[in-house]
Every structure is written in C-alpha cells, then in structure tokens.
Amino acid sequence: MTKNELHIGQITLPYEVTWSENRSTIGIELTSDKELIVKAPITANDGDIERVLENKKPWLLKKLSGLEERSSSPREKEFYSGEKLLYNGRRYRLKLDLKETDGVEVHLKDNLFIITAPESLGEDQRRKEIKNSLLNWYKKRAKNNFKKRTKRYARKLDIEKVEVNILDSSRKWGELKDEVIALHWKLVLAPVKIQDYVIVHELAHFKHKNHTSGFWNTVGAVLPDYEERKKWLRLNSAKLEI
Helix, strand or coil: CEEEEEEECCEEEEEEEEEECCCCCCEEEECCCCCEEEEEECCCCHHHHHHHHHHCHHHHHHHHHHHHHHHCCCCCCCCCCCCEEEECCEEEEEEEEEECCCCCEEEEECCEEEEEEECCCCHHHHHHHHHHHHHHHHHHHHHHHHHHHHHHHHHHCCCCCCEEEEECCCCCCEEEECCEEEEEHHHHHCCHHHHHHHHHHHHHCCCCCCCCHHHHHHHHHHCCCHHHHHHHHHHHHHHCCC
C-alpha cells in the first residue's frame, strides 16, 4: 500500500493505492473523512493512476462539496444576541444593540461582538445588512492580520518582498501570482496556526513552483507539524462560515 497526495488547487487529498491481481481497471473511492482510496491492478503504473485521478478531479470536487454540505456546514446565523461568531479560531458571543442609527456598526470588545443596528429595519433586511457589515469587518481584519504574519514568515524564508491581497469568491485558500499572495478572508475565522500554514504554503511557492519533496521540506522547516495543520483545514473548512 502506497501513500500519496492529490492536489486540486489548494485542496490536498491524501490517497492510498492498493494493488490487486484480481483487478483489471483503476477504481477510486472518497471516504467521509475526505481521503481517497485507489484500487489498481498490478499491471498499472504510477502514470496510469495519475491520469485517472487527473480526469476525476471535477467529480472529486463535486463529491467534496456534497460531503461538506451534509456533514459540517453550520446553520445560517440569525444575528441575535447570544449567538457566537468565529474569529481566529475562537467563538465570541454576539450582543445585538438596536438603536436609532443610520447604519450597522461592528466592534469586538471585551470578548464580545457588539453589533449596533437600526431598530427601524425589518428582520430580513437587518440580517442582510449585519452580514454585509460583518463581511467587511472580517475582510479588513484579515488583510491587516495576514500582512503582518506574511511579513514575519517571509523573513524566515529569506523572501525580501511580498504583497498580500484578499480572496473572496475563490474555492482556494491561497494562491501566488506575480509575487503577490492572495489569501481567502475566511481563513481569519480559523485558528492562527492554520492561517500560518496557508501563508507558509504560499510563501514556499516562491522557491518551488510545484508540490515536490523540496517544497514540503521548505514548509516543514518552518512548520514541523504542517501535516497536522493541513489535515485540520481539510476536515474543518466547511465550518469556516458566518
């Protein structure tokens, strides 16, 4: 049995290959833990398996989306006092304050998300405006936090200059293009150590374009427990919602 990894953008799927004398074709299975099982005839080689997996990437993305929706998608927030919101891996209680005000304001103070909203708004409109204001709050915090942490790890990897942008609609957690790292704002909901993993992952691409052994050695030199962090993100990504 051989252990490998399949990369679909920023998504990493570990897979095991079981070789059998009784098979004539290559078959794949995606478990509920988001791990791949590949069953291959002994006449197949690594290239055959890689071609099958490459062709199956659209199917795998669809299956992954289904698993996330069924198993761990959080309930949509109503934004009432007492609900909890994620930030840097912690859940903070929300306090809603309805006032005669023109717009929604979001503050994190004394371990509380304090949200002030116009009392004249209907529930549906209030929920919509609170969510939009929270998105803006998270994105601003994300960019500030990510820039600081990227600068810290860039120094460790002897990278002199790197810019940081925020991803919004992408399925990827991060990407590197033209010496600019883009990181998804939802990472600011995850524990800081998970944010650091994605940051170091993208910084390592300054030195290694592909996910070679050299690439993972670079990541591991900075974050020796990167596999644990990578697994956490794979298993908990659907929970990073507001």
